[in-house]
Amino acid sequence: MTEVAISLRSTLHALDPYGRGTSEVESLLSYFCRLAVSHSTSTLSLSRMIAERFQHEVEKNFDWHERHISGLRESALTWSSALSAMTSVPGLDELTFLPWKAVVSQNGLSMVSKGQFCPVCFAEDCWNGRGPYFRLAWESRAMTVCLRHSVRLIQYCPSCGKDNVRHAAAFVVPGWCTKCGEFLGRDADQLEAEAISPEELWQARQVGDLLVAQGRHGDVAQRSGFIDALIHIIGEMDGGMPSMFAARTGIAKSTLHHWLHEKGTPTLEMSLNIAARCGISLPKLLLGDLRDWEAPRRDQQLALLPSHDLKRRSSARALDWDQIERELQNFLELPTPISVLEAARRLDVEARQLYLRVNRTTRHLGERWKRHLAHSRQANLQTALPHLQSLGRELLAEGHALTRRDVAARIPPEVMSSVPRLFEVLRNVQERLIAEQADSRRDS
Numbered sequence: 232m233t234e235v236a237i238s239l240r241s242t243l244h245a246l247d248p249y250g251r252g253t254s255e256v257e258s259l260l261s262y263f264c265r266l267a268v269s270h271s272t273s274t275l276s277l278s279r280m281i282a283e284r285f286q287h288e289v290e291k292n293f294d295w296h297e298r299h300i301s302g303l304r305e306s307a308l309t310w311s312s313a314l315s316a317m318t319s320v321p322g323l324d325e326l327t328f329l330p331w332k333a334v335v336s337q338n339g340l341s342m343v344s345k346g347q348f349c350p351v352c353f354a355e356d357c358w359n360g361r362g363p364y365f366r367l368a369w370e371s372r373a374m375t376v377c378l379r380h381s382v383r384l385i386q387y388c389p390s391c392g393k394d395n396v397r398h399a400a401a402f403v404v405p406g407w408c409t410k411c412g413e414f415l416g417r418d419a420d421q422l423e424a425e426a427i428s429p430e431e432l433w434q435a436r437q438v439g440d441l442l443v444a445q446g447r448h449g450d451v452a453q454r455s456g457f458i459d460a461l462i463h464i465i466g467e468m469d470g471g472m473p474s475m476f477a478a479r480t481g482i483a484k485s486t487l488h489h490w491l492h493e494k495g496t497p498t499l500e501m502s503l504n505i506a507a508r509c510g511i512s513l514p515k516l517l518l519g520d521l522r523d524w525e526a527p528r529r530d531q532q533l534a535l536l537p538s539h540d541l542k543r544r545s546s547a548r549a550l551d552w553d554q555i556e557r558e559l560q561n562f563l564e565l566p567t568p569i570s571v572l573e574a575a576r577r578l579d580v581e582a583r584q585l586y587l588r589v590n591r592t593t594r595h596l597g598e599r600w601k602r603h604l605a606h607s608r609q610a611n612l613q614t615a616l617p618h619l620q621s622l623g624r625e626l627l628a629e630g631h632a633l634t635r636r637d638v639a640a641r642i643p644p645e646v647m648s649s650v651p652r653l654f655e656v657l658r659n660v661q662e663r664l665i666a667e668q669a670d671s672r673r674d675s
């Protein structure tokens with residue numbers, strides 16, 4: 232183990248978590264990745280160290296990113312307490328869903344298996360002069376959109392197109408692709424708001440409100456309060472008949488019985504379903520807070536139902552390809568070029584359909600976009616190069632190599648985010664500096 236890792240045994244930097252008490256609270260996973268960056272160590276060795284110190288044994292194929300450390304199960308508890316102990320930053324369980332563990336069943340929080348993110352949030356983090364971070368809300372499967380920017384969360388890199396690029400790697404700098412090293416919020420200022428269904432928005436807002444509530448109430452969600460609220464709701468809406476409530480919500484009678492009379496608690500998804508049908512917000516339902524609640528009328532409920540109840544058939548609309556071709560021609564004339572993906576989005580068709588049906592024009596559009604990118608990247612590089620060179624010189628003088636990690640730690644994110652193909656650029660800068668050094672040694 233390296234010297235750095237050994238010194239970590241005693242203490243870790245006391246980083247401030249981002250967005251505490253808001254719907255944009257940082258996830259524990261993000262906090263952990265930033266800690267690794269801050270100590271110039273890999274997520275792999277930091278994770279091993281935590282696991283060795285706080286769990287009895289570490290399996291041979293130990294893989295930190297397969298554990299849902301921001302969830303509400305055992306690993307979330309172990310990791311949040313371990314990191315609180317090692318950083319002396321209290322309450323890191325607020326960066327997980329643990330505050331709800333009394334009212335959401337153990338396996339009842341569907342977490343995304345691949346890290347999803349909003350590219351605009353990353354870009355905005357940089358514009359605001361701080362490092363990008365992962366939001367806790369992104370870890371829940373119920374969250375499919377960014378409420379702030381009205382874009383769909385994605386899991387792939389907009390530059391190299393590879394999947395699962397947010398954090399599943401031994402070295403992670405939050406906000407940069409783990410496969411190609413490109414900034415994941417690149418060109419985010421050119422993204423446009425997407426049309427998002429009211430159901431998706433409603434669901435995302437509930438998760439957001441849940442996180443605000445956990446910042447405010449901490450660990451106060453109790454199973455008894457929640458079950459009492461449920462009994463009260465069944466009383467008001469279905470005359471106290473669980474079988475009617477089961478039919479209304481599509482929940483199995485035996486499942487409902489298990490919650491009401493044994494020890495069970497619903498999954499988050501089931502609670503979302505109940506909240507939607509009963510006209511109550513998710514945090515209020517889980518906290519058992521019925522102070523302002525009134526049983527909704529039938530027509531009010533329909534407006535709240537989440538998407539799986541409204542299964543809208545994707546409309547098989549007839550596409551007018553001549554019209555689409557004309558639109559593409561117009562896009563070719565735009566002063567600022569747009570990508571094929573963006574064109575597809577604006578026309579509400581799939582990019583591959585464009586390639587299939589309007590191949591020539593689509594390819595022109597793609598080529599124009601590539602030229603534009605190459606041009607603007609070159610310009611960005613010219614801005615960033617002096618920063619990289621002076622940092623490289625400093626590090627070389629200290630006998631260190633210039634790495635992405637150093638760059639993340641020491642160059643303002645808004646400068647770094649504009650550098651294309653960062654790996655290559657760093658290698659070139661370094662090679663040039665070493666040559667420079669050799670020259671000056673020869674001369675002296």
Ligand SMILES: [Zn+2]
Pocket residue numbers: 349350351352353377378379380381
């Ligand atoms: Zn966003």
Ligand SMILES: [Zn+2]
Pocket residue numbers: 388389390391392393396408409410411412413
């Ligand atoms: Zn990439």
